[in-house]
Amino acid sequence: MAIATTALLAACAPNSKQLASGIDLANLDSTYQPGADFYMYATGGWQKAHPLTAEYSRFGSFDQLGEDNNERLRSIIEEVSAKENEKGSIEQKIADLYNSAMDSVKLNGEEYWYDLEGFLLCDGYQNTREITNNWLNEVWPRMQRQGVPGLFAMYIAADEKDSKNNLVTIVQGGLTLGQKDYYIDKDARSEEIRKAYQKYIVDLSQHSGFGEEDAQRISQDVMRIETRIAEASKSRTELRDPEANYNKLSYAELKEQFPGIDWDGFFGNFGMEGVKEVCLGQPAAIHEVEKVLKEETPEALQNIYLWHAMDMVSSFLDDESRALNFGFYGKVMSGKEEDRPRWKRAVAAVEGGLGEALGQLYVAKYFPPEAKARMEKLIKNLQIALGERIDVQEWMSDETKKVAREKLDAFYVKVGYPDKWKDYSELEIGDSYLRNMLAVGEWEIKDMIKTKFNKPVDKDEWYMTPQTVNAYYNPTTNEICFPAGILQPPFFDMQADDAFNYGAIGVVIGHEMTHGFDDQGSKYDKNGNLVTWWSEEDTKQFEERIQVMREFHDSIEVLPGLHANGSLTLGENMADHGGLMVAFQAFKNATKDAPLDVIDGFTPEQRFFLAYANVWGQNIRDEEIQKRVKSDPHQLGMWRVNGQMPHIDAWYEAFGITESDPMFVPKEKRVTIW
């Protein structure tokens, strides 16, 4: 059957039938057999047609949609900019933020450096060496209010064990490279990154106005202090255990157990009077920060804070600062060859700073009400299918099934865009890009405190903007959210039939739903509280089953000698598996009474899997693979396809895969969840 399909494919050119199936035949590569490399079979043509440009370290059909979206956002912004906008309106803020980011003459001009000096030092101060005390007491608190990262992080979010209420949360931080591995791992690649990082610190410090000696000292201080904190920090995989990262303290206990940090001063700086309780996620890292504050000199502390500030603002300055930033994060860390054009960075700045304001304009123009209605129906059908899947699980006890179904029924569903929008009235945007971005940083913290500090959780808050090409599940509100941005091809196509839409967006919906029952989500109940609701036996059965997934992905070699991290990617891999299982069932339910035809030589079942695979077609550089294996809880595109298909019985049937095919996995070795 596979051979027949392949032969047919080769004879077929893309034609108008594509619309009905939603599958672009040009995306396939019939030189591959579906049972040998399904990923290349389904997406090889797309990959060939979309070689990586210098700007990208990874480019997939996901990113293509992001690109299309960027063009739309740009046209909205330019339309707004062309008008005379009332001062204080969101249109004025969008236009001015964008224009400030686009004004290359001003950004590269002499005058602009006064902004930087005023920010890094303090208007009037010249020699940083002599002002350490003033600097630490005056400049640094102001920078923290502007969002410059310190040695740990603070945010306000749902209390995981009392999910209706918000809780002040302190977590490990202070690592410019994002995670501990980069500071500690001994492999050549990590060494190379550390070396390049030190050079980046020296270069950017010098460019920002420090002499060579000062720049060298900043680099040494930063590496030493960040490495100390890295050693005491948890890895990404360790952070995936919510129970182990929940440590609630009264304010008195916080001060008593972590006396090395001036908590009154810290919270007072943000105007947070009356902190009652905090969740302190990673005590070891915070204890190390206490030691750093005690043992390091004031000069060294000033240097690391200065560094965090310089690094943060380097993209909002002249071209040379940005080039240094890109040279490290873009080139060295990701393997990109060329920076994004200025307009894309400017769109991203508006997106980051005024995301929901831009989103309001976006959905008015690009999100038809029919799309919302069809999406809601799809979600309903997926919900029914997941309920059916839960019912037929043999490993789950009846009591746990009952509670699982209650959780499923309690999903809070968000589609398209929020019912109420963020209020940007207190954010002032003018003509300096640097000052604008600092104002955004300050506004975000103020807004968080204003809306969340000592307040109940607002379930209607959105954690993604409507124009985002993505979706999420949030365990503490038990919500699934599908922004307008993802409700477009190749995920969702109003012109395509159910085989396509269930295979693409249907699996995304099922994926997000399954997060409610993955290795992390299953630890939260229907109200979003971190409690055990599974029986011990169910948990044991569950663990045994997910172990199969973990080991399968651990064994995958993503580059010669480099293996995927099955533990880090476990939740996402299970969500892909659940998404496929549930969406396929929902698809069968939906077409039970009126089965779809063969189109373009493919059965509806085949089209379902082709649509799924096409979401993940991508090209990627080795550096980006190395980075993602360390940091991304999602598998690489190739393995979201080839690591999943062998565990889906319906895929074997659809393509007639047999034991002789390289991707074949014996039934007893397949993942059996959902």
Ligand SMILES: [Zn+2]
């Ligand atoms: Zn996910």
